Amino acid sequence: MRIKSIILAALMVMAFSMTASATSMTVKGSTTVLPIMQKAVEAYMKANPGISISVSGGGSGNGIKAIIDGSTDIAMASRFMKDKEVKLAMEKGVYPVPFAVGIDALVPVVHPSNTVAGLTRAQLKDIYQGKITNWKDLGGIDKKIVVISRDTSSGTYETWEGKIMKKERVFAGALLQASNGAVVQAVSKNKYAIGYIGYGYLDKSTKALTVDGIEGNPETASSGKYPVSRFLYVFTKGWPKGETAKFIMYLLHPKYGQAHAKAAGYVPLY
Template sequence: MDNTNQRKALINSEIALFLRGLIIGKVLTIIVIGGLLWWFLKPNLPRTSVNSSTAQNGKSVSNYVSNNNESNNGSTFQTVADVPPDSFNYGGSTAWASIRQLVDSQIQSDRPELQLHYVNPVNGSPGSSSGIRMLLDGKIDFAQSSRPLTGEEQATAKERGFTLEQRLVGRDGIAVVVNPSLNVPGLTVDQLQQIYLGKITNWNQVGGPNLPITAFSQRPEDADTVIFPSNSDLKGQALGSSVQYVYSATEAVRQLSKTPGGVYYASARSVVFQCSVKALPLGQTSGQLITPYREPMVPLEQCPRQRNQLNTEAIKNGSYPMIANLFVIIKQNKGQEQQIGNAYANLLLTDQGQKAIEHAGFVGVP
């Protein structure tokens, strides 16, 4: 009798375990089916670019631009019409280096039918002036410039049976850099010009130490940027006899690092980030000095772990006193040069192009 009761108890226990397992199995099945239904029926959430923060730091602009297009309803490289499917040569401003590296490569990725090749001048150093000369001479198809066209360049084009158009696509500042050891509060635009005309020769004349000034510059015929605007009374004046000429901004920065009294001016995008030089505040008057970098200045000992960043806000609102406009120079000859020049400018003026220019370190145009 006891054995019979034990068998009944064992059977009841097994039945209870079976029912409990059956209930748990059904619950798990419902959860799995519900999860699958939610996955397939869920709303499409916007995708965010994992590269955007990297692009902000200047490390991967191409990825930023490409991924950003997924949620950008504005104009893109793909929407530009009349892009000629061919290979073209271009040249000009060294200040455009980051655009050529980051923006132009993305253009060619999105528009593989277009191939662009940067060409250095045979004689002289690369820059806005040499690029425009090469365009006039028929050696390239369009030019990149960090300054406006001169009357002489327009006249030369007219003599050769065509005209030149300058298409504004971005903005940069002109920064003045010195040796990091030099203690000077800043310069006015007039003081900078007088230094390069050879009329101010010692830093004690502008509030600095008793130290001779060594001014470095590209040769005027190859200059990338200009400090004597075309509407200035100083336009066309010869630089001082003591000015030392350099091939490029890279050479100038190297010379400044070992010249305590040295000074150089160039595209702010080219020199503000450098660790071996110091950018000076600049102003129309000594009481209105504006830094080309975002304050506070990064101490030399923290560079390159941290680098000074361009004061884009001051360039954008016009408070910074020396602005360099970025132009695509287009040969108006009703030929293929005009077509590619127009197409390249149109690509840079798309929403995608303007964002890419800003992430390359410049300021877009309104």
Template sequence: MRRLWLSLIPLLFASCFGREVETLVIRGSDTEVNLVLQLAENYMDTHSGVSIAVTGGGSGTGIAALLNKKTDIANSSRSFKDSELQLAAERKLEVVPIIFALDALSFIVNENLPIEQLSIEQLRGIYTGEISNWSEVGGPDQTISLYGRQSNSGTFTFIQTHILKGNYSPDMKQMNGTAQIIEGIKRDKAGIGYVGIGYIVNSEGQVTEGIKVLCIQGEGQSWAVSPLEPANITNGSYQIVRPLYQYLDGAPEGIRKAFLQYELSPEGQKIISENGYYAINDTYRKKNEKYLESK
């Protein structure tokens, strides 16, 4: 409710004084929603006469909204699918991708489960159903409870493509959002789920109570790496990292461009880093420049 009022305050204030309000609608990724809400709040604090509405629902929801011209910006934790690009072309949309942050995906278990690390190969076996008991990976004799996202989630797609390289086990519980996965793991002593680090680590680096973040042994590695150490993300030691996208129809102008530039500015990137995500590197920065440079 507080965030709703924050987005309405500029609108009410401006209308009282007869000023035109610039509005921006952003929809999509559940992974990105809290981060973009924080960025939007900070932006509106210093830009009166601007109203930014941010909602989640999943990457697929945001992309569908963009394709149907129901949003200005689509948040997505995955790239466009070929079928979506084809639909965009049929509707004469010019899909423009902006990468504004990096996200480390973590695998979490109940804090009382005596498991500290897994390999990517073991994760693949667990989530495809080939491994069904914790005793098979050095844990107690308990049936593994799988938690994941629904198929319209970019996180669902990323894990399937980059970790499983196949289909999920039909026994996986498909949760509506990240918060539901976290709550499920807190209650389920045999559960495992995947969530973005930004969702479970506060600004002091403390992990949400009731869960444990696993160290992951990547492919080609002989040791397990924690995603809780920022250096492991920036130096590439932790392998489950992905770019976070914001898609637009056409090169950004006006309020769309101004807000994107704010997100990519030193101030915006600092906010991103303080909220459990990671600033983009030079490679992504250069990709963004061609869409944001002045005409």
């Protein structure tokens, strides 16, 4: 695969670019990428006792902002940078470098008791625009739909807005949540709620819906068949060096970082 060749070439270049190792790193951003990062950081620090890596969520937008203002070494993002973010970075003399670290399926979820099994992209758009307001209009019970969305600083929101909303905004009546975990908690506690989360956050507390009759899973996400799939990224401030470069290499390695991506419920790159 072409992407595999590109990644392996990047690994070779980074191997020659590494300089003296740092002893600490900071990682901020996407709560979607967070489960991958937590597993990778735990294993990496165990294998390298002299290294300390702090990890925090806060959303893709906040992670990208942090890489631009220099308050993080690595930014996690479940979307690519926007043009205005790239422009701001260049104005500040920052040249963020992206690395894909996994593939994700963004899955609509409901309470396990909900009888609806799947929705179309058109139905999801109407729900999130406030045009469809009752589950009975979707083959469910006669109850008002409680719409739960991610906040606008989230890369998950950006993906949903682009692939489902077609660049139209989620209506003002939606309840905004700051993380995937918060969406899971909100939907699991409300029989009439609907939300959307990264594939790695699926568990028995919520029920996944199909989209256009297609189940979101590793196979459909990696093939591109599932309509709400996406790449997951990390960004560095310029070409990574030293310990940051070593850690990026670790994230891209098929036996290490990519194995952590799979263990976290996402799709490895290769």
